[in-house]
Amino acid sequence: MYGVIFEFLRDYVIERHGGKETWQVLLKDNGHSAYKQFFPVAEYPDEEIVGLAQSAAEALQLPLPVVLEDFGAFTANRLLDFYHMYSDPGWKSFEVIENASGSIHDAIHKHNPNRKPPCILARRDSDSLLVIHYQSQRQLCDVAKGIVRGLGERFDEPLSLRETQCMHDGAEKCIIEVSRGTDS
Structure with a gap:
Protein backbone atom coordinates (compact mmCIF):
# COMPACT_ATOMS: atom_id res chain seq x y z
CA MET A 1 0.00 0.00 0.00
CA PRO A 63 -17.25 -1.68 13.62
CA LEU A 64 -14.30 -1.81 11.21
CA PRO A 65 -16.55 -1.62 8.08
CA VAL A 66 -18.10 1.63 9.37
CA VAL A 67 -14.67 3.18 9.95
CA LEU A 68 -13.37 2.00 6.56
CA GLU A 69 -16.37 3.43 4.71
CA ASP A 70 -16.13 6.74 6.55
CA PHE A 71 -12.40 6.82 5.80
CA GLY A 72 -13.16 6.20 2.12
CA ALA A 73 -15.61 9.11 2.03
CA PHE A 74 -13.03 11.33 3.74
CA THR A 75 -10.35 10.23 1.28
CA ALA A 76 -12.25 10.81 -1.99
CA ASN A 77 -11.37 14.51 -2.26
CA ARG A 78 -7.77 13.90 -1.33
CA LEU A 79 -7.38 11.14 -3.91
CA LEU A 80 -8.76 13.37 -6.66
CA ASP A 81 -6.49 16.21 -5.63
CA PHE A 82 -3.40 13.97 -5.29
CA TYR A 83 -3.96 12.21 -8.63
CA HIS A 84 -5.51 15.16 -10.49
CA MET A 85 -3.23 14.67 -13.48
CA TYR A 86 -4.98 11.38 -14.27
CA SER A 87 -8.49 12.80 -14.35
CA ASP A 88 -10.43 15.26 -16.46
CA PRO A 89 -11.77 18.47 -14.89
CA GLY A 90 -15.14 17.87 -16.58
CA TRP A 91 -15.69 14.51 -14.91
CA LYS A 92 -18.37 13.94 -12.29
CA SER A 93 -18.80 10.95 -9.96
CA PHE A 94 -19.70 8.35 -12.58
CA GLU A 95 -16.88 9.37 -14.93
CA VAL A 96 -14.28 9.23 -12.15
CA ILE A 97 -15.49 5.76 -11.17
CA GLU A 98 -15.62 4.55 -14.78
CA ASN A 99 -12.03 5.70 -15.32
CA ALA A 100 -10.59 4.61 -11.96
CA SER A 101 -9.18 1.34 -13.24
CA GLY A 102 -8.25 2.55 -16.71
CA SER A 103 -6.63 5.94 -16.72
CA ILE A 104 -5.97 6.34 -13.00
CA HIS A 105 -4.79 2.91 -11.75
CA ASP A 106 -3.06 2.05 -15.03
CA ALA A 107 -1.11 5.32 -15.03
CA ILE A 108 -0.01 4.81 -11.43
CA HIS A 109 0.86 1.17 -12.17
CA LYS A 110 3.29 2.27 -14.91
CA HIS A 111 5.49 3.80 -12.21
CA ASN A 112 5.38 0.67 -10.07
CA PRO A 113 4.61 -2.53 -11.99
CA ASN A 114 4.73 -4.63 -8.78
CA ARG A 115 1.79 -2.88 -7.18
CA LYS A 116 -1.49 -4.73 -6.94
CA PRO A 117 -4.33 -2.26 -7.46
CA PRO A 118 -7.92 -3.40 -7.12
CA CYS A 119 -9.72 -4.44 -10.26
CA ILE A 120 -12.56 -1.97 -10.68
CA LEU A 121 -14.88 -2.39 -13.63
CA ALA A 122 -17.75 0.03 -13.92
CA ARG A 123 -20.63 -0.31 -16.35
CA ARG A 124 -23.16 2.43 -16.81
CA ASP A 125 -26.60 0.85 -17.21
CA SER A 126 -28.30 4.23 -17.62
CA ASP A 127 -27.68 7.91 -16.91
CA SER A 128 -28.67 7.25 -13.31
CA LEU A 129 -27.30 3.73 -12.65
CA LEU A 130 -23.68 2.58 -12.53
CA VAL A 131 -22.73 -1.00 -11.63
CA ILE A 132 -19.28 -1.47 -10.09
CA HIS A 133 -17.45 -4.80 -10.01
CA TYR A 134 -14.73 -4.57 -7.34
CA GLN A 135 -12.16 -7.29 -6.78
CA SER A 136 -9.03 -7.07 -4.65
CA GLN A 137 -7.03 -9.40 -2.47
CA ARG A 138 -7.18 -6.62 0.14
CA GLN A 139 -10.99 -6.83 0.23
CA LEU A 140 -11.34 -3.14 1.04
CA CYS A 141 -14.76 -2.81 -0.56
CA ASP A 142 -15.93 -0.70 2.39
CA VAL A 143 -13.29 1.89 1.50
CA ALA A 144 -14.43 1.75 -2.14
CA LYS A 145 -18.05 2.35 -1.09
CA GLY A 146 -16.92 5.29 1.02
CA ILE A 147 -14.96 6.76 -1.88
CA VAL A 148 -18.09 6.57 -4.03
CA ARG A 149 -20.07 8.39 -1.31
CA GLY A 150 -17.30 10.98 -1.04
CA LEU A 151 -17.37 11.55 -4.79
CA GLY A 152 -21.09 12.19 -4.58
CA GLU A 153 -20.44 14.80 -1.89
CA ARG A 154 -17.62 16.42 -3.87
CA PHE A 155 -19.70 16.76 -7.01
CA ASP A 156 -22.91 17.56 -5.11
CA GLU A 157 -24.63 14.53 -6.62
CA PRO A 158 -27.03 12.49 -4.50
CA LEU A 159 -25.82 8.89 -4.76
CA SER A 160 -27.26 5.78 -3.18
CA LEU A 161 -25.43 2.46 -3.03
CA ARG A 162 -26.66 -1.11 -2.92
CA GLU A 163 -24.21 -3.99 -2.62
CA THR A 164 -25.65 -7.08 -4.30
CA GLN A 165 -22.71 -9.37 -3.51
CA CYS A 166 -19.58 -9.09 -1.39
CA MET A 167 -16.24 -10.85 -1.05
CA HIS A 168 -16.69 -10.79 2.73
CA ASP A 169 -19.68 -13.11 2.21
CA GLY A 170 -17.65 -15.51 0.06
CA ALA A 171 -18.27 -13.98 -3.37
CA GLU A 172 -15.44 -13.76 -5.90
CA LYS A 173 -16.00 -10.00 -6.22
CA CYS A 174 -18.21 -7.26 -4.88
CA ILE A 175 -20.97 -5.82 -7.02
CA ILE A 176 -22.14 -2.37 -6.03
CA GLU A 177 -25.02 -0.58 -7.73
CA VAL A 178 -24.76 3.20 -7.61
CA SER A 179 -27.89 5.24 -8.32
CA ARG A 180 -27.65 8.94 -9.04
CA GLY A 181 -30.49 11.41 -8.72
CA THR A 182 -32.77 13.11 -6.27
CA ASP A 183 -35.33 10.31 -6.33
CA SER A 184 -32.75 7.66 -5.23
Whole structure:
Protein backbone atom coordinates (compact mmCIF):
# COMPACT_ATOMS: atom_id res chain seq x y z
CA MET A 1 0.00 0.00 0.00
CA TYR A 2 1.35 3.41 -0.93
CA GLY A 3 2.32 5.75 1.89
CA VAL A 4 -0.10 8.39 0.65
CA ILE A 5 -2.96 6.21 1.95
CA PHE A 6 -1.30 6.15 5.39
CA GLU A 7 -1.08 9.94 5.24
CA PHE A 8 -4.79 10.11 4.44
CA LEU A 9 -5.54 7.78 7.37
CA ARG A 10 -3.45 10.01 9.65
CA ASP A 11 -5.37 13.09 8.47
CA TYR A 12 -8.68 11.25 8.94
CA VAL A 13 -7.85 10.28 12.53
CA ILE A 14 -6.48 13.73 13.38
CA GLU A 15 -9.32 15.72 11.78
CA ARG A 16 -12.28 13.53 12.71
CA HIS A 17 -11.31 11.40 15.68
CA GLY A 18 -9.34 12.98 18.45
CA GLY A 19 -6.37 14.80 17.03
CA LYS A 20 -2.68 14.11 16.82
CA GLU A 21 -2.55 12.35 20.20
CA THR A 22 -5.01 9.70 19.00
CA TRP A 23 -2.90 9.08 15.89
CA GLN A 24 0.24 8.73 18.01
CA VAL A 25 -1.48 6.18 20.25
CA LEU A 26 -2.56 4.17 17.19
CA LEU A 27 1.01 4.20 15.89
CA LYS A 28 2.39 3.00 19.25
CA ASP A 29 -0.30 0.31 19.50
CA ASN A 30 0.95 -1.01 16.16
CA GLY A 31 4.63 -1.12 17.09
CA HIS A 32 5.70 2.21 15.58
CA SER A 33 7.24 5.31 17.06
CA ALA A 34 4.63 7.96 17.87
CA TYR A 35 6.38 10.11 15.26
CA LYS A 36 6.50 7.53 12.46
CA GLN A 37 6.33 9.13 9.01
CA PHE A 38 4.99 7.41 5.92
CA PHE A 39 6.41 8.64 2.62
CA PRO A 40 3.70 9.14 -0.03
CA VAL A 41 5.32 7.19 -2.87
CA ALA A 42 6.92 4.48 -0.72
CA GLU A 43 5.21 1.11 -0.39
CA TYR A 44 4.34 -0.41 2.96
CA PRO A 45 2.93 -3.84 3.83
CA ASP A 46 -0.86 -4.04 3.62
CA GLU A 47 -0.90 -5.46 7.15
CA GLU A 48 0.27 -2.11 8.51
CA ILE A 49 -2.70 -0.14 7.17
CA VAL A 50 -5.09 -2.90 8.23
CA GLY A 51 -3.60 -2.90 11.75
CA LEU A 52 -3.94 0.87 12.04
CA ALA A 53 -7.52 0.78 10.75
CA GLN A 54 -8.44 -2.01 13.19
CA SER A 55 -6.88 -0.06 16.06
CA ALA A 56 -8.81 3.04 15.00
CA ALA A 57 -12.08 1.08 14.95
CA GLU A 58 -11.38 -0.31 18.43
CA ALA A 59 -10.45 3.12 19.80
CA LEU A 60 -13.60 4.64 18.32
CA GLN A 61 -15.69 1.66 19.45
CA LEU A 62 -17.09 1.31 15.95
CA PRO A 63 -17.25 -1.68 13.62
CA LEU A 64 -14.30 -1.81 11.21
CA PRO A 65 -16.55 -1.62 8.08
CA VAL A 66 -18.10 1.63 9.37
CA VAL A 67 -14.67 3.18 9.95
CA LEU A 68 -13.37 2.00 6.56
CA GLU A 69 -16.37 3.43 4.71
CA ASP A 70 -16.13 6.74 6.55
CA PHE A 71 -12.40 6.82 5.80
CA GLY A 72 -13.16 6.20 2.12
CA ALA A 73 -15.61 9.11 2.03
CA PHE A 74 -13.03 11.33 3.74
CA THR A 75 -10.35 10.23 1.28
CA ALA A 76 -12.25 10.81 -1.99
CA ASN A 77 -11.37 14.51 -2.26
CA ARG A 78 -7.77 13.90 -1.33
CA LEU A 79 -7.38 11.14 -3.91
CA LEU A 80 -8.76 13.37 -6.66
CA ASP A 81 -6.49 16.21 -5.63
CA PHE A 82 -3.40 13.97 -5.29
CA TYR A 83 -3.96 12.21 -8.63
CA HIS A 84 -5.51 15.16 -10.49
CA MET A 85 -3.23 14.67 -13.48
CA TYR A 86 -4.98 11.38 -14.27
CA SER A 87 -8.49 12.80 -14.35
CA ASP A 88 -10.43 15.26 -16.46
CA PRO A 89 -11.77 18.47 -14.89
CA GLY A 90 -15.14 17.87 -16.58
CA TRP A 91 -15.69 14.51 -14.91
CA LYS A 92 -18.37 13.94 -12.29
CA SER A 93 -18.80 10.95 -9.96
CA PHE A 94 -19.70 8.35 -12.58
CA GLU A 95 -16.88 9.37 -14.93
CA VAL A 96 -14.28 9.23 -12.15
CA ILE A 97 -15.49 5.76 -11.17
CA GLU A 98 -15.62 4.55 -14.78
CA ASN A 99 -12.03 5.70 -15.32
CA ALA A 100 -10.59 4.61 -11.96
CA SER A 101 -9.18 1.34 -13.24
CA GLY A 102 -8.25 2.55 -16.71
CA SER A 103 -6.63 5.94 -16.72
CA ILE A 104 -5.97 6.34 -13.00
CA HIS A 105 -4.79 2.91 -11.75
CA ASP A 106 -3.06 2.05 -15.03
CA ALA A 107 -1.11 5.32 -15.03
CA ILE A 108 -0.01 4.81 -11.43
CA HIS A 109 0.86 1.17 -12.17
CA LYS A 110 3.29 2.27 -14.91
CA HIS A 111 5.49 3.80 -12.21
CA ASN A 112 5.38 0.67 -10.07
CA PRO A 113 4.61 -2.53 -11.99
CA ASN A 114 4.73 -4.63 -8.78
CA ARG A 115 1.79 -2.88 -7.18
CA LYS A 116 -1.49 -4.73 -6.94
CA PRO A 117 -4.33 -2.26 -7.46
CA PRO A 118 -7.92 -3.40 -7.12
CA CYS A 119 -9.72 -4.44 -10.26
CA ILE A 120 -12.56 -1.97 -10.68
CA LEU A 121 -14.88 -2.39 -13.63
CA ALA A 122 -17.75 0.03 -13.92
CA ARG A 123 -20.63 -0.31 -16.35
CA ARG A 124 -23.16 2.43 -16.81
CA ASP A 125 -26.60 0.85 -17.21
CA SER A 126 -28.30 4.23 -17.62
CA ASP A 127 -27.68 7.91 -16.91
CA SER A 128 -28.67 7.25 -13.31
CA LEU A 129 -27.30 3.73 -12.65
CA LEU A 130 -23.68 2.58 -12.53
CA VAL A 131 -22.73 -1.00 -11.63
CA ILE A 132 -19.28 -1.47 -10.09
CA HIS A 133 -17.45 -4.80 -10.01
CA TYR A 134 -14.73 -4.57 -7.34
CA GLN A 135 -12.16 -7.29 -6.78
CA SER A 136 -9.03 -7.07 -4.65
CA GLN A 137 -7.03 -9.40 -2.47
CA ARG A 138 -7.18 -6.62 0.14
CA GLN A 139 -10.99 -6.83 0.23
CA LEU A 140 -11.34 -3.14 1.04
CA CYS A 141 -14.76 -2.81 -0.56
CA ASP A 142 -15.93 -0.70 2.39
CA VAL A 143 -13.29 1.89 1.50
CA ALA A 144 -14.43 1.75 -2.14
CA LYS A 145 -18.05 2.35 -1.09
CA GLY A 146 -16.92 5.29 1.02
CA ILE A 147 -14.96 6.76 -1.88
CA VAL A 148 -18.09 6.57 -4.03
CA ARG A 149 -20.07 8.39 -1.31
CA GLY A 150 -17.30 10.98 -1.04
CA LEU A 151 -17.37 11.55 -4.79
CA GLY A 152 -21.09 12.19 -4.58
CA GLU A 153 -20.44 14.80 -1.89
CA ARG A 154 -17.62 16.42 -3.87
CA PHE A 155 -19.70 16.76 -7.01
CA ASP A 156 -22.91 17.56 -5.11
CA GLU A 157 -24.63 14.53 -6.62
CA PRO A 158 -27.03 12.49 -4.50
CA LEU A 159 -25.82 8.89 -4.76
CA SER A 160 -27.26 5.78 -3.18
CA LEU A 161 -25.43 2.46 -3.03
CA ARG A 162 -26.66 -1.11 -2.92
CA GLU A 163 -24.21 -3.99 -2.62
CA THR A 164 -25.65 -7.08 -4.30
CA GLN A 165 -22.71 -9.37 -3.51
CA CYS A 166 -19.58 -9.09 -1.39
CA MET A 167 -16.24 -10.85 -1.05
CA HIS A 168 -16.69 -10.79 2.73
CA ASP A 169 -19.68 -13.11 2.21
CA GLY A 170 -17.65 -15.51 0.06
CA ALA A 171 -18.27 -13.98 -3.37
CA GLU A 172 -15.44 -13.76 -5.90
CA LYS A 173 -16.00 -10.00 -6.22
CA CYS A 174 -18.21 -7.26 -4.88
CA ILE A 175 -20.97 -5.82 -7.02
CA ILE A 176 -22.14 -2.37 -6.03
CA GLU A 177 -25.02 -0.58 -7.73
CA VAL A 178 -24.76 3.20 -7.61
CA SER A 179 -27.89 5.24 -8.32
CA ARG A 180 -27.65 8.94 -9.04
CA GLY A 181 -30.49 11.41 -8.72
CA THR A 182 -32.77 13.11 -6.27
CA ASP A 183 -35.33 10.31 -6.33
CA SER A 184 -32.75 7.66 -5.23
